[in-house]
Amino acid sequence: MATVATPQAPAVEAGGRRPRGWRGLPVVRQLRQSVGLQRGMLVAGLLLTGLFLLTALFAPLLAPYEYNQLRDPAGPFGAQQAPSSEHWLGTTVGGYDVLSRVIWGSRTALLVIVAAVLMSIVIGVLLGLVSGYFGGWLDRVLVVIADAIYAFPSLLLAIVVGIVLNGGESSLAGGIMAAAISITVIFVPQYLRVVRAETVRIKAEAYVESARVIGAGQWRIMSRHVFRNATRTLPLILTLNASEAILTLAGLGFLGFGIEPTAAAEWGYDLQKALSDVTSGIWWTSVFPGLAIVLVVLGLTLVGESLNDLADPRLRTRRRGGTSPADVAETSVVPAAAAVPTELDPAKEVGL
Amino acid sequence: MTTTTTELTGGGAAPGAAPVAAARTRGGGGGLGSYLLVRFLLIFPTIFILVTTVFVLMRLTGDPITAAQGGRLPAAELAARIKAAGYDRPILVQYWEYLTQLVRGDFGTALSDGRKVTEMLTTFGAATLELAFYALIVAFVVGIPLGRLAAYLRDRWPDAVLRVFAILCYATPVFFAGLLLKLVFAVNLGWLPVAGRASTGAEIELQTLDGSTGIYLIDALRLGDGEVLSDVLEHAVLPAIALGLLTAGVFLRLVRTNVIGTLGSGYVEAARSRGVSERRLLRKHAYRPALIPIVTVIGLQIALLLGGAVLTETTFEWKGLGFQLVEYLQARDFVAVQGIVVLAAVIVAVVNFVVDVIAALIDPRVRY
Numbered sequence: 001m002a003t004v005a006t007p008q009a010p011a012v013e014a015g016g017r018r019p020r021g022w023r024g025l026p027v028v029r030q031l032r033q034s035v036g037l038q039r040g041m042l043v044a045g046l047l048l049t050g051l052f053l054l055t056a057l058f059a060p061l062l063a064p065y066e067y068n069q070l071r072d073p074a075g076p077f078g079a080q081q082a083p084s085s086e087h088w089l090g091t092t093v094g095g096y097d098v099l100s101r102v103i104w105g106s107r108t109a110l111l112v113i114v115a116a117v118l119m120s121i122v123i124g125v126l127l128g129l130v131s132g133y134f135g136g137w138l139d140r141v142l143v144v145i146a147d148a149i150y151a152f153p154s155l156l157l158a159i160v161v162g163i164v165l166n167g168g169e170s171s172l173a174g175g176i177m178a179a180a181i182s183i184t185v186i187f188v189p190q191y192l193r194v195v196r197a198e199t200v201r202i203k204a205e206a207y208v209e210s211a212r213v214i215g216a217g218q219w220r221i222m223s224r225h226v227f228r229n230a231t232r233t234l235p236l237i238l239t240l241n242a243s244e245a246i247l248t249l250a251g252l253g254f255l256g257f258g259i260e261p262t263a264a265a266e267w268g269y270d271l272q273k274a275l276s277d278v279t280s281g282i283w284w285t286s287v288f289p290g291l292a293i294v295l296v297v298l299g300l301t302l303v304g305e306s307l308n309d310l311a312d313p314r315l316r317t318r319r320r321g322g323t324s325p326a327d328v329a330e331t332s333v334v335p336a337a338a339a340v341p342t343e344l345d346p347a348k349e350v351g352l
Numbered sequence: 353m354t355t356t357t358t359e360l361t362g363g364g365a366a367p368g369a370a371p372v373a374a375a376r377t378r379g380g381g382g383g384l385g386s387y388l389l390v391r392f393l394l395i396f397p398t399i400f401i402l403v404t405t406v407f408v409l410m411r412l413t414g415d416p417i418t419a420a421q422g423g424r425l426p427a428a429e430l431a432a433r434i435k436a437a438g439y440d441r442p443i444l445v446q447y448w449e450y451l452t453q454l455v456r457g458d459f460g461t462a463l464s465d466g467r468k469v470t471e472m473l474t475t476f477g478a479a480t481l482e483l484a485f486y487a488l489i490v491a492f493v494v495g496i497p498l499g500r501l502a503a504y505l506r507d508r509w510p511d512a513v514l515r516v517f518a519i520l521c522y523a524t525p526v527f528f529a530g531l532l533l534k535l536v537f538a539v540n541l542g543w544l545p546v547a548g549r550a551s552t553g554a555e556i557e558l559q560t561l562d563g564s565t566g567i568y569l570i571d572a573l574r575l576g577d578g579e580v581l582s583d584v585l586e587h588a589v590l591p592a593i594a595l596g597l598l599t600a601g602v603f604l605r606l607v608r609t610n611v612i613g614t615l616g617s618g619y620v621e622a623a624r625s626r627g628v629s630e631r632r633l634l635r636k637h638a639y640r641p642a643l644i645p646i647v648t649v650i651g652l653q654i655a656l657l658l659g660g661a662v663l664t665e666t667t668f669e670w671k672g673l674g675f676q677l678v679e680y681l682q683a684r685d686f687v688a689v690q691g692i693v694v695l696a697a698v699i700v701a702v703v704n705f706v707v708d709v710i711a712a713l714i715d716p717r718v719r720y
Contacts, residue, residue, distance in 0.1 A: 037512050148401040151652065151700050155659035156693055159681065163689075164409050247525055251663055254527050255678055271527060275667065278531050279546055281539050290528035297523035305519065 030310045042306035048299025055103055056110035065097045067104035067265035083284055090284035093273055098284055102292050104265035108176065109296065113245045115180035116187065117238060123184065124191025125231060131192065132199025132230070133222055143196070146189035154244075155251050158182035162257045175259030175266075179252055183245045194237060198230035236311070239304035243297040250293050267293050384712060391708050395701045402697035403454065406690060407447060415439035416686040420463045454694065462688040464680065469691035472676065477695065478566030479549060479672035483595065483664065484657050486588050490596025491603055491653075496646075498600075499607025503642075504634055506612060514604065521601025526660045530594035530667035537590060545587050547669040554580045595664040599653050606649060610642035644714055651707035658696050 031042060055062060065072070081091040090098050131139045149157065158179075165178040202208060208225050216224075253259070253268020267289040274286035413419060417434050425433070434440050438449070453460065459469035502514040538546040545551070549568055550558060557580055558564060558571045565571055569588075572581040614620060615638045623637050624630075662674030669675065673692055680688040 037507055040512075041515070144397060145401055148398045149405070151398070151655055151704055152402055153655045153659035153662075153696055153700070155662060156677075156696055159677075160406055160409050160689075160693060163681070163686070164412050243523070250525050251527070251659070254525070254663060255666065256682060268525075271525075271531065275531070278535050278539060281535075283535055286528070286531045286535070290525070290531065293528060294520070294524050298519060301519050301523055305515075 030307055038306055038309060041302050042310075045299050045302025045304075045306060048295055049303055052106055052296045052299060053110070056106040059103050059107045063100040063103040065100040067096065067101050068262045069097065069100070092270060092285050093277055098270075098288055101265040101270055102267070102288050105267045105270070105289060105292060106296070108259065108264045108266050109246050109249060111176050112179050112183070112249050113242045115176060116183035116245045117241060119180065119184040120187035120191055120241070121234065121238070124188045125195050125227075125234075127188065128192040128195025129199055129222055129227060129230065132196035133203060133218075133226060135200075139196075142192065146192045149185070150189040150193070154186040154248060157186055158248050158252055159255065159257065161185050162252060175263060179249050179257075179259075182252065183248050186248065187241055187245075190237065190241070191234075194234075195230050199226055202226050202229050236304055236307045239300050239307065243300035243304065246293060246297050246300070387712055388709060391705060391712075395705050398701045398704075399697055402701075403451070403694055404447075406693050406697070407450060410686050410690055411443060411446075413686075416463055419684045419686055459691040459694065460687045462680070462685055462691075464683040464685040464688065469688055472688065473673070473691060473695050475566055476671065476673045476676045479568075479670060480658075480661050480665070480674060482567045482569060483588070483591055483661055483670055483672060484654075486592035487595035487599065487657060487660075487664075490592050491599035494597065495600035495603025496607050496643075499604040500611055500634065500639060502604065502608040503611035503615065503638075506608075511608075515608070518601040518604040518608075521597045521604070524597075525663070526594050526598050527663045527667045529597060530590065530664055533590045533594055534667070544589055549587050549670055550580070550584050551587075554583045558584075591664050591668045591670050594667065595657065595660050598660050599657060602649070602653065602656070603646065606646060607642060610645055611638050614638040614642045644711070647714065648707055648711045651704040654703045655700055658699065 031039070031046075083090040092098055092101065127142060131142045159182075161182040162178055165181060203226065208221060211221050211225055249266070250268030250271070253266045253270075254272045256272060259266045259269065270289040271286055274282075274289070277283075277285045410416075415434055415437075417437060417439060418430065421430065421433075431440075438446065450460075457470060459473065461467070462469055462472060498514055498517075502511045502518075505511045534546055537544045549555065554572075557575065557577070558568055561571050561575055568584045569581075572584045575581075611634070615634070620633055620637045623633055628637070658674075661672065662677055664670065665672045665674035666678050673695070677689060677692050680686075680692070
């Protein structure tokens with residue numbers, strides 16, 4: 001460390017102490033830590049994700065028409081109109097404005113992501129904590145069930161859950177909740193496993209034992225000591241899951257489990273309707289909603305991947321010059337074991 | 353009780369989180385034989401859990417007959433048909449009956465077309481199998497060499513391009529990839545057929561073939577007609593690329609991560625100091641061990657492939673299980689839907705077993 005570090009290098013966080021204030025926030029921290037190509041990927045991802053969030057928030061201002069608008073004072077839009085000055089991206093086979101539906105679709109996607117991720121985190125973390133902390137038969141049963149569900153094709157599972165919830169298509173709130181719950185069912189096993197593995201590891205740490213010795217209750221240990229530490233890997237899984245949620249939602253919509261076009265705009269549904277257009281060479285109805293999906297998933301995945309790479313010492317590009325290599329971001333899915341080059345068992349299944 | 357799982361943390365999207373084989377060693381660990389036995393026996397609870405989950409979920413909505421024909425039949429006739437099919441009995445009795453039928457290999461009869469579900473599964477399963485096979489070839493041919501290249505040129509521009517390509521591969525929904533391919537190569541350029549598994553003429557020839565397997569590639573080879581064979585292959589190109597690229601992205605990233613890992617390991621360092629050429633280092637020393645995790649991840653890829661196949665088949669009207677699934681869903685034929693889902697569960701459980709066995713044979717650490 002005797003080398004002259006670049007002035008603003010984060011290595012100044014001497015002794016590997018956590019930076020304070022906004023610099024310690026998850027994504028900001030990684031952004032400061034990254035260099036070169038990795039920073040480029042992270043920034044690109046953050047930009048795309050930001051664009052998506054802004055579009056979703058300001059959809060009513062940005063969209064030229066309503067998502068279910070078929071006519072304006074000048075008369076009906078007409079079906080399958082090529083892009084023009086009135087309809088920049090053309091109109092769909094159902095006579096909707098493509099641009100408006102693409103913009104409004106971001107709002108539907110965001111709602112589904114938020115609902116699905118919140119539900120999965122609450123349920124998954126709770127189950128993971130209980131499973132890992134108490135162990136025993138409950139733990140075994142939960143893990144076997146989670147494994148079975150995890151290995152199963154998620155789209156098929158989402159379809160089955162979708163059938164249960166609404167027998168197919170439905171209204172805005174119903175459709176969004178149905179999609180969100182379908183996705184939740186897929187995600188809960190992942191959160192359960194990750195949190196459980198961490199919990200099992202943390203349970204054996206000295207500070208948990210100390211807390212127990214001084215007479216802290218089970219609930220206090222779980223909520224203060226274990227919970228805080230076991231959930232540090234979640235930001236990463238969260239971004240990756242958000243992108244998976246979008247793909248699942250679009251897949252469901254494409255298979256006809258979408259939300260009715262009068263209730264909300266959904267990209268997957270629009271693509272299903274555009275399927276027959278493609279054969280007759282009409283490209284604008286499919287290309288734009290599809291690109292929207294790709295860009296959002298790309299953005300989220302770039303963020304998630306960058307965070308993961310930065311957390312893995314093997315993959316992190318090091319800043320040239322002398323910086324502290326010990327500064328491992330705390331978002332790795334495989335925190336401690338990541339430095340071990342073998343692929344064997346990072347999550348250490350101690351209890352099983 | 354011990355269990356093993358091949359998992360990729362974070363929804364199959366976290367690099368570095370190589371497959372985990374959870375194993376508890378009991379005083380140095382048992383032999384390969386006992387591992388295989390325990391692992392084999394674990395197939396059954398897995399299938400059982402999935403079958404039960406699906407059964408419970410499907411029945412939460414009510415009985416299949418009401419779902420399929422409710423509203424279209426008078427109430428009295430509906431009730432009579434429900435009674436005739438035995439759906440008015442207690443749910444536990446029906447569940448037990450369903451399980452015993454499954455054990456005997458009987459999946460029931462589809463409500464919409466009256467076909468035996470088992471027969472439907474074998475007919476359309478062959479088509480899905482064929483598609484999955486082509487897709488895996490694309491995935492291997494594209495994913496593995498490119499992953500190696502990216503690892504070798506780590507942090508230089510080709511690596512960046514390849515990584516973005518890999519992310520694009522799984523950021524693009526298969527059906528959108530399919531639509532784009534169709535638009536460009538089938539509609540605009542007219543090089544390849546738009547949809548289907550073969551042209552009508554060829555399809556008839558193939559299906560009337562004696563002892564037809566349903567796998568068109570095999571049937572076309574047996575038929576010995578070059579035109580039919582090229583027709584079949586032409587139809588397969590676009591669906592195979594659409595579905596294969598999805599998995600190729602995963603392979604690319606996994607190979608890259610693992611080769612980087614092995615390139616930095618002690619034995620590669622040792623070989624390098626002995627003067628082994630960089631080329632040889634990459635080809636022999638770093639590459640081979642990096643492939644082991646691929647074997648274990650294929651288990652999870654099967655699930656991804658099955659899900660992707662449903663979407664690909666719908667996009668290209670490839671008449672396999674996925675295409676049928678959507679048809680049955682639209683007809684609200686839940687007996688058939690349940691049959692397809694249960695078959696998927698069995699496939700996933702068996703493939704994961706096979707993968708775990710291979711992993712155990714390759715890597716002695718993955719044992720109980």
